[in-house]
Amino acid sequence: MYDPNTLLALDRAHLWHPYSSVPATAPMFPVVGASGVRLQLADGRQLIDGMASWWSAIHGYNHPAIGTALKRQIDTLTHVMFGGLTHPAAVRLGELLVELTPPPLDQVFLADSGSVAVEVAMKMAIQYWQAAGRGHKRRFLALRGGYHGDTMGAMSVCDPVTGMHHLFSDSLAPQLFAPRPAIRYDQPWQAGAMDEWEALLATHADELAAVIVEPIVQGAGGMWFYHPRYLQELRQLCDRYQVLWIADEIATGFGRTGTLFACEHAAVVPDILCLGKALTGGSMSLAATLCSQALAEQVCAGEAGAFMHGPTFMGNPLACAAAIASIELLLEQRWPQQVAAIEQGLRRGLEPARHLPGVADVRCLGAIGVIEMDQPVDLARIQPALVERGVWVRPFGRLVYVMPAYLMGEEDLATLCAAMVEVVAEANH
Numbered sequence: 260m261y262d263p264n265t266l267l268a269l270d271r272a273h274l275w276h277p278y279s280s281v282p283a284t285a286p287m288f289p290v291v292g293a294s295g296v297r298l299q300l301a302d303g304r305q306l307i308d309g310m311a312s313w314w315s316a317i318h319g320y321n322h323p324a325i326g327t328a329l330k331r332q333i334d335t336l337t338h339v340m341f342g343g344l345t346h347p348a349a350v351r352l353g354e355l356l357v358e359l360t361p362p363p364l365d366q367v368f369l370a371d372s373g374s375v376a377v378e379v380a381m382k383m384a385i386q387y388w389q390a391a392g393r394g395h396k397r398r399f400l401a402l403r404g405g406y407h408g409d410t411m412g413a414m415s416v417c418d419p420v421t422g423m424h425h426l427f428s429d430s431l432a433p434q435l436f437a438p439r440p441a442i443r444y445d446q447p448w449q450a451g452a453m454d455e456w457e458a459l460l461a462t463h464a465d466e467l468a469a470v471i472v473e474p475i476v477q478g479a480g481g482m483w484f485y486h487p488r489y490l491q492e493l494r495q496l497c498d499r500y501q502v503l504w505i506a507d508e509i510a511t512g513f514g515r516t517g518t519l520f521a522c523e524h525a526a527v528v529p530d531i532l533c534l535g536k537a538l539t540g541g542s543m544s545l546a547a548t549l550c551s552q553a554l555a556e557q558v559c560a561g562e563a564g565a566f567m568h569g570p571t572f573m574g575n576p577l578a579c580a581a582a583i584a585s586i587e588l589l590l591e592q593r594w595p596q597q598v599a600a601i602e603q604g605l606r607r608g609l610e611p612a613r614h615l616p617g618v619a620d621v622r623c624l625g626a627i628g629v630i631e632m633d634q635p636v637d638l639a640r641i642q643p644a645l646v647e648r649g650v651w652v653r654p655f656g657r658l659v660y661v662m663p664a665y666l667m668g669e670e671d672l673a674t675l676c677a678a679m680v681e682v683v684a685e686a687n688h
């Protein structure tokens with residue numbers, strides 16, 4: 260295998276990375292292995308991983324149960340087309356997802372990535388209203404500060420200004436945007452909080468197919484935790500104005516916020532639910548869009564007589580096998596205590612950052628911890644400083660944040676938090 264320097268040189272020569280430039284300028288670290296909450300760098304160093312590979316590796320890396328399931332599936336069936344054919348892994352995964360999510364969600368569309376699951380949800384909503392003879396209902400209402408993915412439809416519902424996609428806004432379907440939910444998760448509710456959302460729904464009900472929101476936690480759009488009552492009120496408004504509600508739980512699903520799904524904080528059920536990220540425990544790319552049988556039947560009652568989407572690798576058996584193993588680990592029910600312990604550890608560990616110069620806010624919910632700065636952080640400086648302290652944290656904009664694997668121990672968590680606080684303290688010297 261190549262030595263670390265050759266790896267880096269070849270990587271720089273040929274590979275794009277997420278949101279990267281050519282020629283590459285950002286620091287880059289080759290990883291040659293990972294286990295539990297540790298990343299193994301090519302130069303021999305080990306890092307405590309705070310990112311769970313963007314919300315996904317909830318059981319840590321190389322979990323033996325997921326590895327075993329993958330190996331067994333490799334020897335049986337790695338892939339087969341899903342058109343006209345089915346297989347045991349997809350069937351079992353569908354059964355588990357329906358069991359895990361609240362009724363009436365019982366129809367599962369499997370897709371390859373979160374962004375595609377969002378596209379699928381949006382297309383379902385459009386076809387739903389077409390079939391009802393109300394094809395003019397084809398726009399979407401989204402929240403400022405939201406993030407729903409990088410494909411064109413998903414981008415159109417990301418925050419239009421601060422989101423990463425404002426550069427493309429002239430090429431995207433023009434959607435409607437409601438203000439970011441201002442009341443924090445743990446603040447008192449205020450009368451009038453829904454006024455602007457309701458005004459938008461009332462005015463535009465005739466052209467709106469659906470409202471799409473990330474429940475409770477707005478992720479990549481700002482790591483913002485908001486009051487559950489917004490979702491209860493939104494559920495009622497959507498029913499009153501006959502607009503579907505899409506909950507994008509791609510980041511929040513599978514225990515991350517302290518409940519299995521974030522919608523449970525508000526005890527509400529969306530019309531369409533998007534899952535992804537942690538679905539396979541971070542091992543394979545897979546996502547799912549769920550809806551009720553009644554909604555699905557309506558979608559298929561229109562001109563096409565079917566839902567018009569079908570990825571080549573839909574229901575990939577390897578990905579399904581990994582998802583089954585990951586969900587079975589969740590069903591062992593250790594995660595509620597683990598996530599609660601991580602929330603406590605994050606609160607304790609990040610609190611010292613609150614009064615540092617340059618720090619705007621510190622907030623934690625479930626297994627998510629955030630230090631928000633006044634100014635965007637200098638990634639070129641802060642990233643190596645974090646790695647030198649033996650942790651993998653990937654700041655974004657003004658946010659230095661972590662969402663570790665649920666099994667992270669107390670000591671590792673304390674080390675992770677201390678490194679974040681130190682680096683943030685240094686950043687303003």
Ligand SMILES: *Cc1c(COP(=O)(O)O)cnc(C)c1O
Pocket residue numbers: 372373374375377406407408409473478479507508509510535536
């Ligand atoms: C990550 C994310 C997506 C997009 O998922 P990909 O798998 O990256 O396409 C969509 N919505 C939310 C809330 C996300 O966090």
